[in-house]
Amino acid sequence: MSKPLKQIHLAAHFPGVNNTTVWSDPRAGSHIEFSSFAHFARTAERAKFDFLFLAEGLRLREQGGQIYDLDVVGRPDTFTVLAALAAVTERLGLTGTISSTFNEPYEVARQFASLDHLSDGRSAWNVVTSWDAFTGENFRRGGFLPQEERYSRAKEFLATANELFDSWHGDEIVADQATGAFLRDAKAGSFVHTGQHFDIHGQFDVPRSPQGRPVIFQAGDSEEGREFAASSADAVFSRYASLKEGQAFYTDVKNRLAKYGRSHRDLLILPAATFVLGDTDAEAEELAKEVRRQQVSGATAIKHLEFVWNRDLSAYDPEGPLPDIDPDVSADHISKGRAQVRMYRDPLATAREWRELAAANNWSIRDLVINTGNRQTFVGSPATVARTINDFVQADASDGFILVPHLTPAGLDPFADQVVPLLQEQGVFRTEYEGTTLRDHLGLAHPDDVRRERAAS
Amino acid sequence: MSSTPLSPLHLAVALDGTGWHPASWREQVARPRDLFTAGYWADLVAEAERGLLDFVTFEDGLGLQSPHYSELDGRTDQVRGRLDAVLTASRIAPLTRHIGLVPTVIATHTEPFHISKATATLDYVSTGRAGLRVQISARPHEADHFGRRTLPPISLEELRTPAGQERLTDLFDEAADHVEVVRRLWDSWEDDAEIRDAASGRFIDRDKLHYIDFEGRHFSVKGPSITPRPPQGQPLVTALGHQTVPYRLIARQTDVGYVTPHDAEQARAIVAEIRAEQEAAGRAGELLHVFGDLVVFLDDDQAAAEDRRARLDALAGEPYTSDARIFAGTPAQLADLLQELAAQGLSGFRLRPAVAGHDLPAITRGLVPELQRRGAFRTAYEADTLRGLLGLPRPANRYAATTATA
Known part of the structure; x- marks a missing residue:
């Protein structure tokens, strides 16, 4: 019995502030100038990727009481750079990592709703919980949360943000110049949330955005993290990019969906993956070794x-x-x-x-x-890498990958030029964007449709 | 006072919805259904850039718009809802080349760490054209959106009582601390901190990164920023004020203050008060712009402008009032007024178009050529950064000062 070919989802992770990123290479460009982000995003869009991904850390890392100086240090504000990238791309999804510890739901909800409007429905939020008082020293609210409260705050944070996103339904603005009715309902955006971590009420001030809510990512791997993903996320940013571990994680998380009334299609598993390409597999192996020496x-x-x-x-x-x-x-x-x-x-x-x-x-x-140290996930000729990626996805080790190049900003270009066409030839990756929103690319239902379906059943 | 009537003026435009008149959205040109799209804002800013304006500001708030200070008004016949100003400005930045972008940020409920890196990033994406307009919120309904503090209801009139003044002072002191943290974080990386020294394996020289160690009454912040020092070093900081407490913030912490004189005499008095505060703050030698805010209805003849104002007032059901003087007239009359006020020490103006779709083009295509004919406005962009357009030098880094002169 052959099952239908799964379509692969691909995303591009802007090289991060860790030693995967090789800054010492003569080809390595700026990690902070917007031109680097624009180049990276345009490459991803040219290759019809689902989305671009930005990580975040809210305090510079230290070791031995001193700022860690051996890796790339410094990055832009996530929301601000994603909003600017919306101007230089048309279809690419824009995923930002935003902490539920060092923010307030009202502000984050209005930022994501704004980003979704300004990108015509391409925003996504990787919800992370931060762990330490160390980072909290940069914030007025401080940081420390006992281990057991981190997910409870994150869950309540996301639930509260969802209440804010849903406080507008999409039909409130009439803007009828003849009759003078701008709003249909004076109470548009009304919300009341009373919980352990947040006690807020009022009227939200950003009307319903194209996607209704941003696409939600979750990256934690603990038992609580997996439950959080199964109950509340649209996609998981996972770390299991080997076949066996990937399959085990995939099965485990997908099997948790049913108890929340969700199907396997409602949550995508997307591991982070690195790659090194060569003309031949042997050449790629040599290059991969060189890259690892540069990284260490x-x-x-x-x-x-x-x-x-x-x-x-x-x-x-x-x-x-x-x-x-x-x-x-x-x-x-x-x-x-x-x-x-x-x-x-x-x-x-x-x-x-x-x-x-x-x-x-x-x-x-x-x-x-x-x-x-971590060997690169995919090493080989374009044909080998394309085949391996497809095999992983068809074997249910993932639904695709979030690729992390080691060079900024052009590290994705060879993948876009050499691997993507092979995946397209095999009929497992899109040749054109079919929809306009990130939900369209990921095959995720609009929250309004989900609600209608649940109401009807 | 260095300003003379002949020195060129600076011009900014304040963008807010479809314009500052509450019935502006009902005009044919208003595009109220596009308010929540990037294209709407891109078109407005492109028009402002066509007119060689110094910058645009974006209004914002952490709740629905309401003319009542203390509560929502429940009206459905005016524009309600808006997009985050920093993100809107950033969305427009790659589409423009010269004009400054100055979003409003609310100091009362936000994290200075986030605001600092967001504005620094706006400076990166615009290659040196970012600023911020800092605002406080005493609005109880906005505090309820955060649930971290309770602000009792208060009206604008009550803010003038001693108790009101005390509250206002507290909120402005917090805003001053907020700006201080934002500014220190911008300087927390020296310009040449990134060294990429392959020999030692070091990406940065960590001696050129600095903890800011701010300890204030409302918050403490450690630093350094996660974002390197932005292209302008210090993006533009601006604030609006109507009385002594905010004038003090303007004098101590900003590069541009917006004030609302209704005549030349008031302009002179306000400028004198701000200059005295500036001196008291030890900034006498620094360039601090004081801009006059005006609401404008601009048409080719005065009757048309006045008719339009009357028609919009009728649609709104009440005469429009404002903290700023409301001007209705021709570009030449407005140019006369601006020059008269400038003679009192204002170096520029932030014009609030009554109807964005009408009065913004009237500014760029009517007022600007009129001022150019008088030699009172630029005929081409003369600098690459917003500070440059305003004649502000790129400031030395406060943490590098000692080593730079050594």
Whole structure:
């Protein structure tokens, strides 16, 4: 029994402030000038991608009490740059990561509703919860939330924002110049929300936007995060881009949908993925190795080891052997403002394992970090990469990918020029945009239709 | 006072919905159904740029429009609802090349950290044409949208009582702190902080990034910003004021203050008060523009302008009143008035078109040529940045000052 071919969804993640992004390459351009964002967005739109994705971090990362200086540092305001990108693109979706911790629902709702109007229905919100008082030091409301309250605040934040989006129905503005009726209803936008985290009421001041609500993304991976996604999100930005892990995650999250009255089509799973292309698979492998060496300088290797050891290791030679001393598991973590420190749950075991690996392979510190770090998701000729991506999607390891190039701003160009045409030839990726809104691209129903359907059933 | 009647004027236009008259949306030219589209705003700003104006401002608020200060009025016969001003300005930025873009931000309920990076980003996307107009909100119904503080109801008249003044002072003090944080964050990166030094592997020189460590009565902010110093260094900061408390904010924290004199004598008195406050704030040597705000009905003959005003008042059911002087007349008469007021020390004007679709083109195609004929307005854009258009230098970074002179 053959099932119909799934259509692949593709998105472009603007290279971020982490060591995936290679700034030392002579081709690497500005990470802050608008021309870089415009180039990146135009490439994604030329390739008929579903959307562009922006991450966000609201405090510069620190390590050992100092601002981390080895990766790209600095980025623009998410909303503002997305609004400007709406002017240089016509169909591309515009997805922004916005914290539910360091904002208020009324303000975020009016920003997303405004962005949706200004882009004719192309906005999406990756809802994240922030975790620390460290970031909170930049905000008047402070930051710290106990672990168990983070998702409860995020859920209530999103529910409140949805109440605001839905407070206008779309038929309130008559603007009849002859009769003088601008509004049909003086109470347009009325809302009352009383909850644990928010107690607000009044009238929302942005009329219903083209998509009704922005498309909602969720990126957390915990049990709570998966439930949040199944109950409330339209898409998941996942980290499982290998076949087996991808399939396990995909099945797990999609199977949670039914209990919320939702079908498998109502939530897309889109892992982040990196890629390196070459004329041949062998050439791509060589290039991929080179890129990984660029991504991990000697200084970066030492800092990476410090995440695990939780000690100042600046006295060590990156070309030399691993430290004999054990990680410090008692102190506060040396790194602040980044999520990946939590990847190493048992630092003593990781250190032991790494020492053994290094000894067995005669690796220096830098060799070790390069070889244990994330290999690029897709490495190969355009044909190999196109086939692999399609295989993943057809095997239900994902519904597509959010691609993260390592070069700004032109890192997406080879993918657009060489891989996308092959996917189009295979009939699994659009050759033209069929609709105008991001919901159209993603095959998601308009919230009004969902409501009507539920009311009818 | 350096202004003489012959020095060229600066001109800005204040955009708000279909125009400042509450019945403006009923005019044929008004396009009320397009108000929530980018195209509507792009067309208005393109018209303003065609007229070589210094900048446009975008009105905003954190609630529905209402002529009553303390509550919504429940009316359905006027424009209600709007789009976020910063995002609207940013949406227009790539479509324009010279004109400044100055959205309103509300200090009372927003995070200075967000506002700082948003304005810095507007400066990046416009390559040096961004500003902000800072405003407070004493409106109880807007506070209810945030649920973080309760503001008791108050009318504009009550704001003039001692108790009202106290509240106003508190809100303006908070706004002054807000602007201080916004400005410090813009400076929290030195211009040459990004070094991309492949040899040491360092992307930035972290000694050129600075904690701002602001501690105030209303909030504390650590810094540095996540956004590098914007192209202008310090985007333009502006505010509107009608009395001493806001004049003090204008004098201490802004580059352009908007004021509402109804005649030459008032203009002279207001300018004198702001200049005294400016001196008291230790900014005597700095260029601080004071612009007069005027609502304008512009037509080729005065009777037509007055008729239009009367017709709109009839549609609205009441005469339009404003904090600013309302002018109805010809471009030549308006040019006379602007020059008369400018002689009292105003260096420019922010004109509020009564009907955007009519009075904005009347400004760009009628008033501007009239002022140009008098040698009182530019005939081409002479600078690439908004600060440049206003004769403001790109400021030194407050955190770099000591090393720069060493």
